[in-house]
Amino acid sequence: MKRFIILSLLFTFFVFGCSKGGDEAGFKKGAPAYKLAKELSSILPLLDPEKNAVLISTNIFEITTGEVIQNILSFMGKRTDQLKNFDAAGLKQIIDENAMQLAERKLLLEEVEKAKISVSPEELDKTMNFQYDRSGGKENFLKMLVENGIDIEHVKESIKKDLLIQNYVEGALVSEITVSEEEIQKVYKEDKTASVRHILLLTKEKNDSEKKEILKKMEDILARARKGEDFTELAKKYSEDPGVKENEGLYENFGRGQMVKPFEDAAFSVPVGKISDVVDTRYGYHILKVIGRKKEARPLDEVRSEIEGQIKQARKSDDYKTFVDQLKEKASLKIIDRIKD
Numbered sequence: 001m002k003r004f005i006i007l008s009l010l011f012t013f014f015v016f017g018c019s020k021g022g023d024e025a026g027f028k029k030g031a032p033a034y035k036l037a038k039e040l041s042s043i044l045p046l047l048d049p050e051k052n053a054v055l056i057s058t059n060i061f062e063i064t065t066g067e068v069i070q071n072i073l074s075f076m077g078k079r080t081d082q083l084k085n086f087d088a089a090g091l092k093q094i095i096d097e098n099a100m101q102l103a104e105r106k107l108l109l110e111e112v113e114k115a116k117i118s119v120s121p122e123e124l125d126k127t128m129n130f131q132y133d134r135s136g137g138k139e140n141f142l143k144m145l146v147e148n149g150i151d152i153e154h155v156k157e158s159i160k161k162d163l164l165i166q167n168y169v170e171g172a173l174v175s176e177i178t179v180s181e182e183e184i185q186k187v188y189k190e191d192k193t194a195s196v197r198h199i200l201l202l203t204k205e206k207n208d209s210e211k212k213e214i215l216k217k218m219e220d221i222l223a224r225a226r227k228g229e230d231f232t233e234l235a236k237k238y239s240e241d242p243g244v245k246e247n248e249g250l251y252e253n254f255g256r257g258q259m260v261k262p263f264e265d266a267a268f269s270v271p272v273g274k275i276s277d278v279v280d281t282r283y284g285y286h287i288l289k290v291i292g293r294k295k296e297a298r299p300l301d302e303v304r305s306e307i308e309g310q311i312k313q314a315r316k317s318d319d320y321k322t323f324v325d326q327l328k329e330k331a332s333l334k335i336i337d338r339i340k341d
Helices: 032-040 065-085 088-115 121-134 138-147 152-172 181-189 208-226 231-238 261-267 300-330
Strands: 054-057 062-064 191-202 250-255 284-295
Touching: 032 065, 054 088, 062 065, 062 088, 065 088, 088 152, 088 300, 121 138, 121 152, 138 152, 152 300, 181 300, 191 208, 191 231, 191 261, 208 231, 208 284, 250 284, 261 284
Parallel strands: none
Antiparallel strands: 054 062, 191 250, 191 284
16 A cells, blocks of 8 residues: 555645744734734635634644644745635635645544554655655755745654654555456456647636636637637647647647546547537646547556556545545544634
8 A cells, every 4th residue: 555645645744834933723913824814814704813713623623724824824935925816715715625634634643643653764864855856956945945934844843744644544554455357357448548639728826706707718719619610729829738839739648647637537538539528627727629549558467467556556545535534523523614704
C-alpha cells in the first residue's frame, strides 16, 4: 500500500497551518488572521473574528473559523486578497472544505498518538529533500517560506505529522486484496488511452458571477462547434490552455489517471468523433472533441501484474476513504452550518 495517500496527505503543510506563531484555534486581535477574517466577514458574517464560530464539532475537538482562517492565510499568503472577490456561497465553500480537511487530519493524528507511530530522521530528511527539489532547490524553498512568513521548523513539524499519518494508515489498512480474473479481463478490454482536442476557459480564482459569464461564453463556443465550425480554429482562437499555441488543443494518447476525473470521464466515454458537453474541472470549463482511443496492445500475460496492481491501488484508495469515514462516525463528527449567522 506504499505511498497511496501521498497526494492527499503529504506536502500539505501550508493548508494545515505552518504559520509563524499565532493561536491555531482562535484570533489574536490585530494579527494578520484577525484582520483577514474581519475583512472577509463583510462578505460572510460567519467569519467575524469576535465570534470565532465553531464549524465542526466532535467528541474530541472543535474546528473554529479562527483555525481555518489561519490555515488559509498560511497557504495563500498575500494571495488571500483574491478571496475578497468571492460571494458568500463561494467563500463558504472554501471555508467548509478547509475545515473538513483539518478535522480529518486531527482525527488521524489522534489515532497516530494511540498507536505510538514514529518517523525516522532519515525519512524526514528524504521527504524534505524531495520538497526542496520540487520547489527548485532549498534556497528557493526557504525564500518562499520567508515571503509567506513561515518558519522552517513549523514546516518540518507539519511534514513530520503527515509522515506519521501516512505510516499509520499504511499499517492500519494492510490487508490481502484478491483481484479476480474477471476484473483483470474487464480492465484489459477497456480503452487504454485517449486522444482529444480541447478548449479551456479558465475559472480558477474567479468569483461566481465571473464563472457564470465564462460558462455562457463556453456554451456559445460549444454551439458553434456542434454546428460545424472547425474545432481546431476555435481552440486556437478561444482556448486559454497555456499549451494551445504549441499543440492547438491536442492531447494525444494519455492514459487513465493522468487527467482530472471529469476530463478523463469525458475523454473515455464520449463517442469518437463527437464533442462533449461542457466539462467543469478545478481548472475551468472544457469542451472536448474525441479524436480516438486505443486499447492495450500488449498480450494480457505481459500486463497482468500491472493491471492487478492498478486495481489494488484503486481499492486501497477506497479503503482509505472508508477508514476516515469510520473515524468521523466514531468521533460523532458534526458539521455546524451557520451560513445565516
